[in-house]
Amino acid sequence: MSNIYRFLSNVWRDLLEENKQNKAFIPFVLLLITLPISMAINNTLLGVFFISALFYIGKNKLSFSLVYFVPILLFAWMSITYFWSIDVKRTLSAIPKEIALLLVPVAFMIIPAFTREQKDKILKYYSYAMLLYVVFFIIRAFIRYVLTNETSVFFYHGPDNDTDTGLVPRLLNAIHVSVYISIGFFYFFIKDDKTKLDYTAALLLSVFVVLLSSKNIIVVFIILILIQIFFYSKIANKLRLRNLAILLILLGFVFSFGKIKERFVIEFTSNTSKSLSSNMSVSVSEGVNNISIYEAWNTDKFTHNDYFPGTAFRVYQIRMFTEFLSEEAIFWKGFGLNASLNKLLEKEQQHNLYPGYGSFNFHNQYIQVFAELGVIGFLLLLLILGLNLKNALKNKDFMHIAFAILMISLFLTESFLWRQRGVVFFTLFYCLFNIKNRQEISTQPII
Numbered sequence: 001m002s003n004i005y006r007f008l009s010n011v012w013r014d015l016l017e018e019n020k021q022n023k024a025f026i027p028f029v030l031l032l033i034t035l036p037i038s039m040a041i042n043n044t045l046l047g048v049f050f051i052s053a054l055f056y057i058g059k060n061k062l063s064f065s066l067v068y069f070v071p072i073l074l075f076a077w078m079s080i081t082y083f084w085s086i087d088v089k090r091t092l093s094a095i096p097k098e099i100a101l102l103l104v105p106v107a108f109m110i111i112p113a114f115t116r117e118q119k120d121k122i123l124k125y126y127s128y129a130m131l132l133y134v135v136f137f138i139i140r141a142f143i144r145y146v147l148t149n150e151t152s153v154f155f156y157h158g159p160d161n162d163t164d165t166g167l168v169p170r171l172l173n174a175i176h177v178s179v180y181i182s183i184g185f186f187y188f189f190i191k192d193d194k195t196k197l198d199y200t201a202a203l204l205l206s207v208f209v210v211l212l213s214s215k216n217i218i219v220v221f222i223i224l225i226l227i228q229i230f231f232y233s234k235i236a237n238k239l240r241l242r243n244l245a246i247l248l249i250l251l252g253f254v255f256s257f258g259k260i261k262e263r264f265v266i267e268f269t270s271n272t273s274k275s276l277s278s279n280m281s282v283s284v285s286e287g288v289n290n291i292s293i294y295e296a297w298n299t300d301k302f303t304h305n306d307y308f309p310g311t312a313f314r315v316y317q318i319r320m321f322t323e324f325l326s327e328e329a330i331f332w333k334g335f336g337l338n339a340s341l342n343k344l345l346e347k348e349q350q351h352n353l354y355p356g357y358g359s360f361n362f363h364n365q366y367i368q369v370f371a372e373l374g375v376i377g378f379l380l381l382l383l384i385l386g387l388n389l390k391n392a393l394k395n396k397d398f399m400h401i402a403f404a405i406l407m408i409s410l411f412l413t414e415s416f417l418w419r420q421r422g423v424v425f426f427t428l429f430y431c432l433f434n435i436k437n438r439q440e441i442s443t444q445p446i447i
Contacts, residue, residue: 011125018118024052024111029122032428033129035180035421036172042424046103053107060112067387067434068105071427074380075101077373078337085336086343094338097420104427113435122432123187123399130184131201134208141167156213167211175414176422178209178217179406183429185209185221186402190228215310220409224402232398291316304354314363314413320347321367334374338418361418365411368418384430385411391434400433 018025027049034041078098085091114122144153144165156166156174168177185205188198209221288307291299296308296316308316324330324343335343341359348358362368370378385408392400407416407426416422 014121015125018121022112022114022118023055024049024107025114025118025122027052028114028428028432029125031424032122032126035425036133036177039420042421046100046424050103050107053110056110056112060110063109063113063436065109065434065436067391067436068109068431070380070384070387071101071105071430074377074384075099077377077380081334081336081339081373081377084333085339087336087339087341090341091337091339094418098337098417098423100420100424100427104424104431108431108435114432119432119435123183127184127187127201130181131205134181134204137168138204138208155211167208172421173419174212175214175217175410176416176419176425178212178214178221179410179416180425181205181209181212182217182221182224182406183399183403186224186228186399189225190232190398192234216409216413217406220406224405227401228398299351301352302354303352306354308357310413313357313360317360317362317364318367320344321362321371323347324371330371330374332374332376334370334372334377337372340368340371361415363414365415365417368415388430388434397433403429403433 015026015029027045031042031045031049034045075098078101079095082088082091082095141153145151150165152165154167156168166174168174182205185202188194188202188205191198194202206221210218289303289305291302291306291308291312293312293315296312297319324335324340328335328343340361344360344362345358347353348355362371366378366381369381373380385404388400389404389408392404410416414422417426
């Protein structure tokens with residue numbers, strides 16, 4: 001007990017010392033590590049962080065940068081769509097949820113830039129916080145398993161009608177949590193002089209990412225590990241083909257593992273010969289037809305017995321977007337922020353989908369932005385991601401590269417910025433990683 005007290009005391013003294021140099025340090029750390037908690041707490045801390053930045057007005061030279069200016073422009077464009085939105089009420093309620101795109105960049109323009117050492121400490125505290133969340137959810141899952149004898153408590157999140165039966169609550173979204181945890185994992189994974197705690201933390205976080213069963217994130221997660229080992233680690237030049245073979249075997253093990261394998265297989269399963277693999281047959285339940293990617297793109301009328309696996313449904317959503325482009329005048333301005341729901345519900349009826357499918361958003365950030373904000377919003381999003389990736393590669397900072405690649409891939413399957421936690425997470429790390437601090441940029445070679 002005394003060791004824990006001493007550890008927490010040292011952490012608190014360190015936080016106070018850093019906060020003396022930058023009054024926004026503690027508010028920023030608290031804002032990051034409370035992301036998985038109540039949004040009321042997170043909203044309060046976002047306000048505290050912004051207020052802490054205001055103390056530097058007139059005391060610190062403002063940092064005008066395109067990196068900060070583009071998210072502000074995106075938020076402004078989101079707000080302007082109110083004037084032509086086809087669903088004014090939904091647009092008006094969505095604008096405050098995107099406020100981080102305005103407040104966080106403005107705060108970073110005002111406050112003194114975090115030093116490289118401060119950025120490293122922020123990542124350290126964030127990663128240890130993610131480790132604590134992982135320990136909590138794993139213990140919680142074991143307790144639930146003892147009580148229910150259901151193995152589902154160790155995977156993903158609960159179904160729509162049950163928010164609390166999976167590994168994490170549905171309100172947190174397992175895919176989003178996978179991203180939060182991945183950033184924490186790479187902090188421990190890339191450390192040069194690892195302790196036993198670092199190895200244990202990296203192992204625990206990586207297992208948790210796999211258990212969350214997000215196909216997209218697992219694939220990108222493994223690719224990023226390979227990139228780090230083969231291009232950024234100290235032993236990169238010493239690796240041989242044998243090491244690659246071992247990693248590929250491990251990759252095969254991951255994809256063959258029970259629940260995870262099921263989630264991958266069902267994406268390419270159909271009861272028709274038009275599926276990607278016609279000899280595969282996995283049914284959600286008796287009498288249910290698993291829709292293939294081909295059918296999702298080509299079938300005009302579905303039945304209420306048709307089930308869309310994740311990938312097939314996202315293909316269907318892309319198809320709906322192309323239909324909207326040809327039928328509606330949305331190219332330049334879009335439907336309006338968060339205003340596409342009624343149009344998707346109309347498509348649900350037009351194509352005779354099972355009731356409920358039309359209530360899902362596009363599950364693709366690029367399409368979501370184009371459909372609701374038009375080509376201007378789409379280009380602003382691409383500019384943000386492009387600047388982020390360019391700076392990551394230029395600075396040769398693997399943590400930044402991992403974040404950039406995770407976001408680009410995540411946006412293909414999730415409307416991440418349309419979730420309040422998502423937009424706060426993205427904007428905080430985007431601004432943190434893109435701080436202008438040239439004299440402290442790592443010089444580690446990329447190859």
